[in-house]
Every structure is written in C-alpha cells, then in structure tokens.
Amino acid sequence: xxxxxxxxxxxxxxxxxxxxxxxxxxxxxxxxxxxxxxxxxxxxxxxxxxxxxxxxxxxxxxxxxxxxxxxxxxxxxxxxxxxxxxxxxxxxxxxxxxxxxxxxxxxxxxxxxxxxxxxxxxxxxxxxxxxxxxxxxxxxxxxxxxxxxxxxxxxxxxxxxxxxxxxxxxxxxxxxxxxxxxxxxxxxxxxxxxxxxxxxxxxxxxxxxxxxxxxxxxxxxxxxxxxxxxxxxxxxxxxxxxxxxxxxxxxxxxxxxxxxxxxxxxxxxxxxxxxxxxxxxxxxxxxxxxxxxxxxxxxxxxx
Numbered sequence: 001x002x003x004x005x006x007x008x009x010x011x012x013x014x015x016x017x018x019x020x021x022x023x024x025x026x027x028x029x030x031x032x033x034x035x036x037x038x039x040x041x042x043x044x045x046x047x048x049x050x051x052x053x054x055x056x057x058x059x060x061x062x063x064x065x066x067x068x069x070x071x072x073x074x075x076x077x078x079x080x081x082x083x084x085x086x087x088x089x090x091x092x093x094x095x096x097x098x099x100x101x102x103x104x105x106x107x108x109x110x111x112x113x114x115x116x117x118x119x120x121x122x123x124x125x126x127x128x129x130x131x132x133x134x135x136x137x138x139x140x141x142x143x144x145x146x147x148x149x150x151x152x153x154x155x156x157x158x159x160x161x162x163x164x165x166x167x168x169x170x171x172x173x174x175x176x177x178x179x180x181x182x183x184x185x186x187x188x189x190x191x192x193x194x195x196x197x198x199x200x201x202x203x204x205x206x207x208x209x210x211x212x213x214x215x216x217x218x219x220x221x222x223x224x225x226x227x228x229x230x231x232x233x234x235x236x237x238x239x240x241x242x243x244x245x246x247x248x249x250x251x252x253x254x255x256x257x258x259x260x261x262x263x264x265x266x267x268x269x270x271x272x273x274x275x276x277x278x279x280x281x282x283x284x285x286x287x288x289x290x291x292x293x294x295x296x297x298x299x300x301x302x303x
Contacts, residue, residue, distance in 0.1 A: 007274060009133055009232040011172075011185065012126025013149030014118045018109040019065030021073045021118045022149035022170060024185065024230050025126040027274045028086070032058030033242035034099065037250055038266030040223030042068045042102040049099055049270060051243040059086045060123060061270055062100040063150040063187050063228050066113040070102035073119030080123045101268045103189040104224040105153030122149070133174050133183040133232055145171050145298050150228070154189035156300065158225060159259060160207035161215050168194075168203065171299030177287040180235040180279035184252070184288070186295040187228040191220060191264045192257040194300045197293075199258070203300035226266035227253050229292055233272070235279035245271035248285040252292025 007027035014021045026032075034049035048055045059081050064070035078096045081087060087094030106113075147154075151170030158165040168190065174183035188194060193204035205211075214220065229249045237245065249269030254260045261267055271288070 008131035009272065010126045010129060011132045012122045012124065012129050013144060014114065014121040015148050015152050016112055016114065018153045019105050019112050019114055020149040020152035021114045021122040022063040023077055023122040023126045024061040024132065024232065025123060026058055026060055026272055030058050030272050030274050031056050031237060031239055031242055032270060032272045033239050033246055034268060034270035035243065035246040035250060036268050037261050038226055038268060039263045041226065041266035041268055042071060043268065044071045044074055044100040045097065046099055048097060051240045055088060055097060056239050057088065057097060058099060058272055059096045060098050061230050062098055062119060064100065064102040064114055065105040065109060065150055065153050067102055067104045067106050069113040071100050072115045074098045074100040076116035076119030077123045080120050099270060101228050103150060103154060103187055103226050103228060108153040108155065132185065133181045133234065145169065150187045151299060154187060156188055156190045156203050157193045157205035158220060159191045160205040160211045160213050162220055164205045164207040166203050166206060169299040171295040171297065173291045173294035173298055175287050175291050177284050178279055179277045180233055180284060182231060182233040182284060182287050182291055184291040184295040185230045186292060186299055188296050188299040189225055190227045190257045191225040191262045192259045194256055194296060195258050196297065202297055220264045222264050223266055225264050227257065229253065229269040231271040231288055233284065234274050234276040235284055236275040236277065237273035241281050242271040242273050244281065244285060245288050248288040249292045251289040253296065255289060256293040256296040
C-alpha cells in the first residue's frame with residue numbers, strides 16, 4: 001500500500017475528446033533540470049531548467065496537447081499553486097515555477113485546445129490522486145496509461161509518411177536504485193516507431209517496410225512530433241545531477257524509438273529530485289534510461 005504520509009510526486013490528468021493535459025505535482029523543495037533536443041519544441045519556462053540558471057526548485061511540470069496553444073494550461077496550474085502558497089518567494093509574493101511542454105495533436109484533435117481551465121482540472125486531479133513514486137517505499141506508478149491526458153491525441157511512426165502513423169500515448173514506469181526510487185512518465189508522439197528490447201516494432205508505421213522513409217513528396221513538418229519525458233526521483237541530486245539524469249532520459253528515448261531525435265521531433269526530458277535519500281548518481285543514470293524506455297513502451301501497450 002502506498003504511504004500517503006511520505007512526500008511524493010503526484011500525477012493528474014484531464015482527458016478530452018482528442019487531446020489532454022497531464023500534471024506532475026512536485027513535493028516542496030524539489031530540484032529540477034532539463035534538456036531539449038528537439039528542433040521545434042513547444043515549451044514554457046524550460047530555460048530555467050538549464051543547470052547554470054539560479055532558480056533550482058520546481059513546483060509542477062505540465063505536459064499538454066494543443067501545440068503552442070496548449071501552453072496556456074500552465075496558467076491554471078500556476079493559479080492553483082499560488083492559492084496553495086507554492087512558489088519562489090519574492091518581495092511581491094510567491095511565484096510558482098511550472099515548466100510546460102506540449103505535443104502537436106491539432107490534426108487529430110480537430111482544433112480542440114486545452115487551456116487554463118483544463119490545466120487546473122489536471123493539477124486538482126494530481127492533488128487528489130495516486131502517487132507517481134513514493135519516497136522510501138516501493139516503486140509505484142500512476143495507473144492510467146495509453147490514450148489519456150497529454151497522450152490522448154498522440155501518434156507515432158510517421159517517418160515513412162505523415163498518413164501512415166499509428167496511435168501513441170502516455171506511459172509510466174518506475175524502479176529501485178539502491179535506497180532510491182526513480183520513475184518516468186512519457187508522452188509519446190514520435191516520428192519514429194516504438195520498439196521492444198530486441199528491436200521489434202511495438203507501434204510502427206503502417207507503410208510497407210521497404211517504403212522510402214522521410215518521403216520527398218509529402219515531407220514531414222518540424223515540430224509536429226515529439227516525445228516528452230519527466231523523470232522523478234527521491235534521490236538527493238543537485239541541479240547539475242538532475243541535468244545529467246535528463247541526458248540519460250534521452251538515452252532511454254533512443255533505446256525505445258527508432259529513429260529517434262529526428263529534426264522533426266521536439267524531444268524534451270525533465271528530471272526532478274525531491275532529495276530524501278542518498279544515491280550513487282551514475283547508477284541512477286543507468287536506471288533512468290531503463291525506466292524511460294519502459295515508460296515509452298508502456299505508452300503503446302508494450303512491456
């Protein structure tokens with residue numbers, strides 16, 4: 001049974017007809033960093049996650065559909081956090097730190113765009129709902145996966161043609177690393193196919209295997225695909241350590257998606273640490289890449 005008394009990362013979703021929002025609500029004092037490898041990411045406040053920036057704490061992370069329009073979901077999350085006295089202390093009051101990233105699902109969603117109200121609904125669900133991982137206890141992950149939250153309108157496998165993709169989704173996984181726990185949440189909306197550990201396709205383009213990839217006649221458009229990853233751990237990590245974990249998160253993307261990190265993808269990985277237990281960083285990085293790969297596979301029903 002999950003120990004609700006322990007500070008934990010919590011996940012909540014708002015799921016619409018063809019798009020959605022997912023919020024990771026952080027324990028107070030969480031340190032965060034991130035890395036962007038995508039050519040055209042839709043994002044907000046990600047510059048603060050660079051390891052040289054002075055702000056270290058993160059209050060919540062928002063993943064959304066709706067492309068750049070979906071970044072408005074952070075307004076609802078910030079308002080909720082301010083009402084709960086969360087954020088960096090300033091002379092004018094607390095300012096919540098809410099890095100946000102969105103996938104492109106405007107074709108699938110038919111113009112449905114989540115905004116501030118949907119962001120608030122997702123953070124309220126996170127506040128009420130189950131833990132993503134529990135510090136000092138067994139690894140536990142959010143129950144809902146697949147076509148939920150920010151994964152509602154996701155697709156994968158468009159690299160052989162934009163009309164040959166199949167449904168993507170949202171996945172989660174967690175594992176132990178010594179006394180620490182590390183979890184991964186992934187929204188998979190990639191150009192490439194999702195593959196298993198032997199390289200066999202789990203969710204792949206419907207085009208014939210010998211079809212020409214990246215067709216000239218119907219070129220893919222940069223920024224219409226992305227994989228968004230959030231790593232959470234109860235380990236005691238500095239901001240630089242979180243940056244290195246985010247890099248390992250990108251390794252996990254490469255393990256589970258083929259091809260990965262194309263110029264048409266907007267891939268982003270964010271790592272969050274609540275600092276409860278000691279952990280060996282390099283061991284943690286190995287496990288981080290593994291749980292990210294597992295979360296990506298879970299997003300499409302794989303193990």
